[in-house]
Amino acid sequence: MSEDQNHDLFEEDEAPQRKSMWIMELGEVFGIPVRLHLSIFLLFGYVLFASSSRMPDSSGRVALMLLAIFVAVFLHELGHSFAARAFRIQVKDITIWALGGIARMERVVRPPHQHIIVSLAGPAVNITLAMLLGTYIVVVSPDMAPHTSFQQLVFELAQMNLILGLFNLIPALPMDGGRVLKSLLSMTSLRDRSSKVAARIGQGFAIAMGILGLITGYFWLLILAPFFFLSAEREWQVDNILSRFAGTKAWQAMLKPVATAGRMTSIGSLVKYASGNKQQDFPIMEGESVVGVVTRWSLMDAMEHGHQDDPVFTIMDHEVHTLSPFDSLDKLLQTSLPIDRLVLPVVHKMRVVGLVTPDQLQEIRGS
Numbered sequence: 001m002s003e004d005q006n007h008d009l010f011e012e013d014e015a016p017q018r019k020s021m022w023i024m025e026l027g028e029v030f031g032i033p034v035r036l037h038l039s040i041f042l043l044f045g046y047v048l049f050a051s052s053s054r055m056p057d058s059s060g061r062v063a064l065m066l067l068a069i070f071v072a073v074f075l076h077e078l079g080h081s082f083a084a085r086a087f088r089i090q091v092k093d094i095t096i097w098a099l100g101g102i103a104r105m106e107r108v109v110r111p112p113h114q115h116i117i118v119s120l121a122g123p124a125v126n127i128t129l130a131m132l133l134g135t136y137i138v139v140v141s142p143d144m145a146p147h148t149s150f151q152q153l154v155f156e157l158a159q160m161n162l163i164l165g166l167f168n169l170i171p172a173l174p175m176d177g178g179r180v181l182k183s184l185l186s187m188t189s190l191r192d193r194s195s196k197v198a199a200r201i202g203q204g205f206a207i208a209m210g211i212l213g214l215i216t217g218y219f220w221l222l223i224l225a226p227f228f229f230l231s232a233e234r235e236w237q238v239d240n241i242l243s244r245f246a247g248t249k250a251w252q253a254m255l256k257p258v259a260t261a262g263r264m265t266s267i268g269s270l271v272k273y274a275s276g277n278k279q280q281d282f283p284i285m286e287g288e289s290v291v292g293v294v295t296r297w298s299l300m301d302a303m304e305h306g307h308q309d310d311p312v313f314t315i316m317d318h319e320v321h322t323l324s325p326f327d328s329l330d331k332l333l334q335t336s337l338p339i340d341r342l343v344l345p346v347v348h349k350m351r352v353v354g355l356v357t358p359d360q361l362q363e364i365r366g367s
């Protein structure tokens with residue numbers, strides 16, 4: 001029911017988004033890989049079991065409705081995805097799971113007006129569907145009462161899409177409406193605290209949902225309340241980290257001075273240097289230009305395998321991302337490498353003036 005942005009740099013173990021035995025690849029739609037989280041089948045099983053014990057002959061109908069809900073959720077995510085694409089943000093994949101859908105973007109939707117449009121696009125799909133289906137009902141049955149079982153089905157689909165659309169517009173994180181609220185707040189004097197305020201409102205809503213669940217005994221509210229509470233907290237924390245990165249320039253974070261090495265330098269001599277210095281990772285030079293980086297991990301690995309006399313070019317990483325001293329570090333959030341693998345030479349006027357390594361990034365990220 002809610003989309004998620006590209007935060008996987010920090011969310012390495014986020015279950016519904018990871019490739020795992022729980023994920024089933026369904027294929028591509030408009031070039032976007034669509035995946036099913038198998039938690040859905042647990043939900044299907046439970047709902048079918050619960051409904052068949054109450055209304056024994058309703059299984060077929062309940063299964064059809066469940067399927068329709070997940071199609072509606074998928075179309076909702078597709079709405080977010082198309083809006084994101086309109087702003088040239090690629091969508092990595094769409095995952096449907098038991099509590100909704102997630103469209104993962106290759107980068108964060110930054111300007112507030114874009115974020116608002118991308119967030120509204122999902123609910124807009126459901127509300128549009130509800131209106132189209134509603135129009136059909138009005139046309140075939142002007143008294144608004146469904147007369148055939150097909151009309152009944154169309155009526156229920158319209159209702160379900162309307163509920164899905166409106167529910168997602170509730171202005172509480174992690175719902176789409178909460179994201180809209182956050183973006184609106186970010187345009188006011190509350191700018192620096194917009195995420196926190198939106199998250200706290202979301203958590204207040206989650207608590208209210210939980211209490212309502214306890215009073216009414218309505219099972220779904222009790223399942224969703226803790227999920228919403230934690231999701232709101234997580235969104236705020238991720239935004240907090242993002243803003244710390246966005247507020248830091250490479251020159252403020254980099255390690256300096258920095259030792260560089262030639263391609264033929266031996267692995268052993270770099271390890272020896274690293275053991276007596278703060279610097280653990282090295283840019284590798286050929287003449288004036290950076291041709292690779294050697295990380296602490298590859299140095300350790302090479303030593304363990306007895307390659308101390310080999311030249312460093314044999315273990316260097318050829319794919320180098322360099323930064324200018326004035327680059328904002330949130331640029332790094334667009335790379336797909338995890339934070340503990342990022343080693344970035346900072347280059348100014350053709351010279352390596354510093355190095356951003358996992359140590360600096362962890363420091364900014366904070367605890």
Ligand SMILES: [Zn+2]
Binds near residue numbers: 001002003080119123
């Ligand atoms: Zn959504």
